[in-house]
Amino acid sequence: MSEPRKTYIRPLDLKHGQVDMAHGSGGRAMAQLIDELFARHLGNEYLGQGDDGAVLPATGEGRLVMATDAHVVSPLFFPGGDIGCLSVHGTINDVAVMGAKPLYLAASFILEEGFPLGELARIVQSMAAAARDAGVPVVTGDTKVVERGKGDGVFITTTGVGVVPPGRELSGRRARPGDVILISGTLGDHGMAIMAERESLGFESPIVSDTAALHGLIEMLLASAADIRVLRDPTRGGLATTLNEIARQSGVGMMLQEKALPVQPAVNAACELLGLDPLYVANEGKLVAICGENDAETLLTAMRTHPLGEQAAIIGRVHADDHHFVQMTTAFGGRRIVDWLSGEQLPRIC
Amino acid sequence: MSEPRKTYIRPLDLKHGQVDMAHGSGGRAMAQLIDELFARHLGNEYLGQGDDGAVLPATGEGRLVMATDAHVVSPLFFPGGDIGCLSVHGTINDVAVMGAKPLYLAASFILEEGFPLGELARIVQSMAAAARDAGVPVVTGDTKVVERGKGDGVFITTTGVGVVPPGRELSGRRARPGDVILISGTLGDHGMAIMAERESLGFESPIVSDTAALHGLIEMLLASAADIRVLRDPTRGGLATTLNEIARQSGVGMMLQEKALPVQPAVNAACELLGLDPLYVANEGKLVAICGENDAETLLTAMRTHPLGEQAAIIGRVHADDHHFVQMTTAFGGRRIVDWLSGEQLPRIC
The missing domain is CATH 3.90.650.10 (PurM-like C-terminal domain)
Structure with missing residues (x-):
């Protein structure tokens, strides 16, 4: 994901536009989707590097924690949230319950051809707000598109990385009688x-x-x-x-x-x-x-x-x-x- | 993902069995799928911790690299490989091109109801072989199931983490005239x-x-x-x-x-x-x-x-x-x- 370029013929049509197969092709349409939607809302110094992976600061002496979750919730929007904020919260929580400070998220999107771009924008905005509120940026991502009828709107996998301070041990293996x-x-x-x-x-x-x-x-x-x-x-x-x-x-x-x-x-x-x-x-x-x-x-x-x-x-x-x-x-x-x-x-x- | 338990009534039927919705429910069927398929083939000390996230050694003074890729290749099996090994190679490569030593992978699976368990086993075995050959273990994972017609067999998102030694700078931003x-x-x-x-x-x-x-x-x-x-x-x-x-x-x-x-x-x-x-x-x-x-x-x-x-x-x-x-x-x-x-x-x- 990289810095916006101004050479698209017209901006994404968030009112009537839909995801099409070209948005997953690796070409200009995908670059536009990334620039005008993902980078625009989720943008931060790491995502802005625009390389295949994000280079992040050293994490030092704390142990690393890594957790991943695919999100396939249906419906995509529900009272109190949507798949966007859910995918941020869910993975932050999986990292945090290990006693780790959550530091970074990666997000991969599997979009179904025909999905309304306006709804995708709402989901990405919700993700961005959740990440901002939590102080855990989305530092790298990926977008794929599957044909109509081969997906279900949007699936999002988020992966989180965090760090546990030395000496802290939390695990499902540590419960003991009397606890x-x-x-x-x-x-x-x-x-x-x-x-x-x-x-x-x-x-x-x-x-x-x-x-x-x-x-x-x-x-x-x-x-x-x-x-x-x-x-x-x-x-x-x-x-x-x-x-x-x-x-x-x-x-x-x-x-x-x-x-x-x-x-x-x-x-x-x-x-x-x-x-x-x-x-x-x-x-x-x-x-x-x-x-x-x-x-x-x-x-x-x-x-x-x-x-x-x-x-x-x-x-x-x-x-x-x-x-x-x-x-x-x-x-x-x-x-x-x-x-x-x-x-x-x-x-x-x- | 956790240590095998021996209390399932019968083993997974890899010959005629199919993925059903219960395999994504978080209950006993999912635990069996994880034990007999994912943990069995991909198993390593980190995956075996069985918690929501994997706790990994500290990475020290090197900068962290994080990359993620959704894999939706069709067909799932092709000359020279399949979605399993592809999802390992693709993400290792995204980490490595940043100049990082790839250390760990996370894998999330979105399975379609009705997908043959035998084919899933082939995919997981191929993933395991690729991870073993590369020396980069799958340390944590997630499995979701979507209804028939809402997915396309198997989608796999892999996320990789690696470490770049101090002083090494590789980026798409560094090409200069004359190079x-x-x-x-x-x-x-x-x-x-x-x-x-x-x-x-x-x-x-x-x-x-x-x-x-x-x-x-x-x-x-x-x-x-x-x-x-x-x-x-x-x-x-x-x-x-x-x-x-x-x-x-x-x-x-x-x-x-x-x-x-x-x-x-x-x-x-x-x-x-x-x-x-x-x-x-x-x-x-x-x-x-x-x-x-x-x-x-x-x-x-x-x-x-x-x-x-x-x-x-x-x-x-x-x-x-x-x-x-x-x-x-x-x-x-x-x-x-x-x-x-x-x-x-x-x-x-x-």
């Missing part, structure tokens, strides 16, 4: 915002996605001096899947308290209507934290002082279990196993 | 291998893609002590597009010698048949190098000692030109402008 499990806020908001939009549920007040970059919250938690073992953002597959993954990685069991799980009434209602369980519904701005038992209150207090953690709660504990089961004490005092999702629940939620 | 332009081998092999396959041209001996990782060749060139200003791999849009990009970035003109351009006879024949110009056809294992005039012979000699540079040639020179035109002295002694590609020539070539 306490916290969640930073309500469950299922993102997934149900998408589902409500897709099914045209038409609630009085729409459910709004919680899509957000969590690195600010995480930085605050890490500064709280609590002994945090695991951080994870419970996205696809929801809290249940995330906890099963951690239980498997750490070789432990977990017990949740159903009463303690924060769920918005509208999300609960939509879940009941669609026969879904909020435990399995994706979040895009929530954090699971697991810490030593003595630090749970400190961590909860720290979470609640941040705008993204106001509804934080302690939701369960880790215990020894050779089966690595995640279980739940239900609101009625019974127990049930919170198993892995076995089939398809919510396709294309992120 | 010499070299190419490491024949033009258009990859693009014509794809086109011949797509059009079922059925030559006696098929045209074979040149897809290859160039970092070994590049390392050798950088060790040759020639003053290299620019390295670039002329992929989508071919040599013509790459040189136009560099001319624009550096604010210079260029003059090529048609007689000096190496093109295989079969590629020339296929180009003539399809009305294509090899100058605009993609390469996936070729290198353009621009160096100071006094170093051209040294660089040419160095290129030719490497297996990937045996047919290297000096093909032109850089001169001052406010219009930043790339021109060519034709085989008949005339001159023509080698312009940017203005429409679509070869869609989905990489």
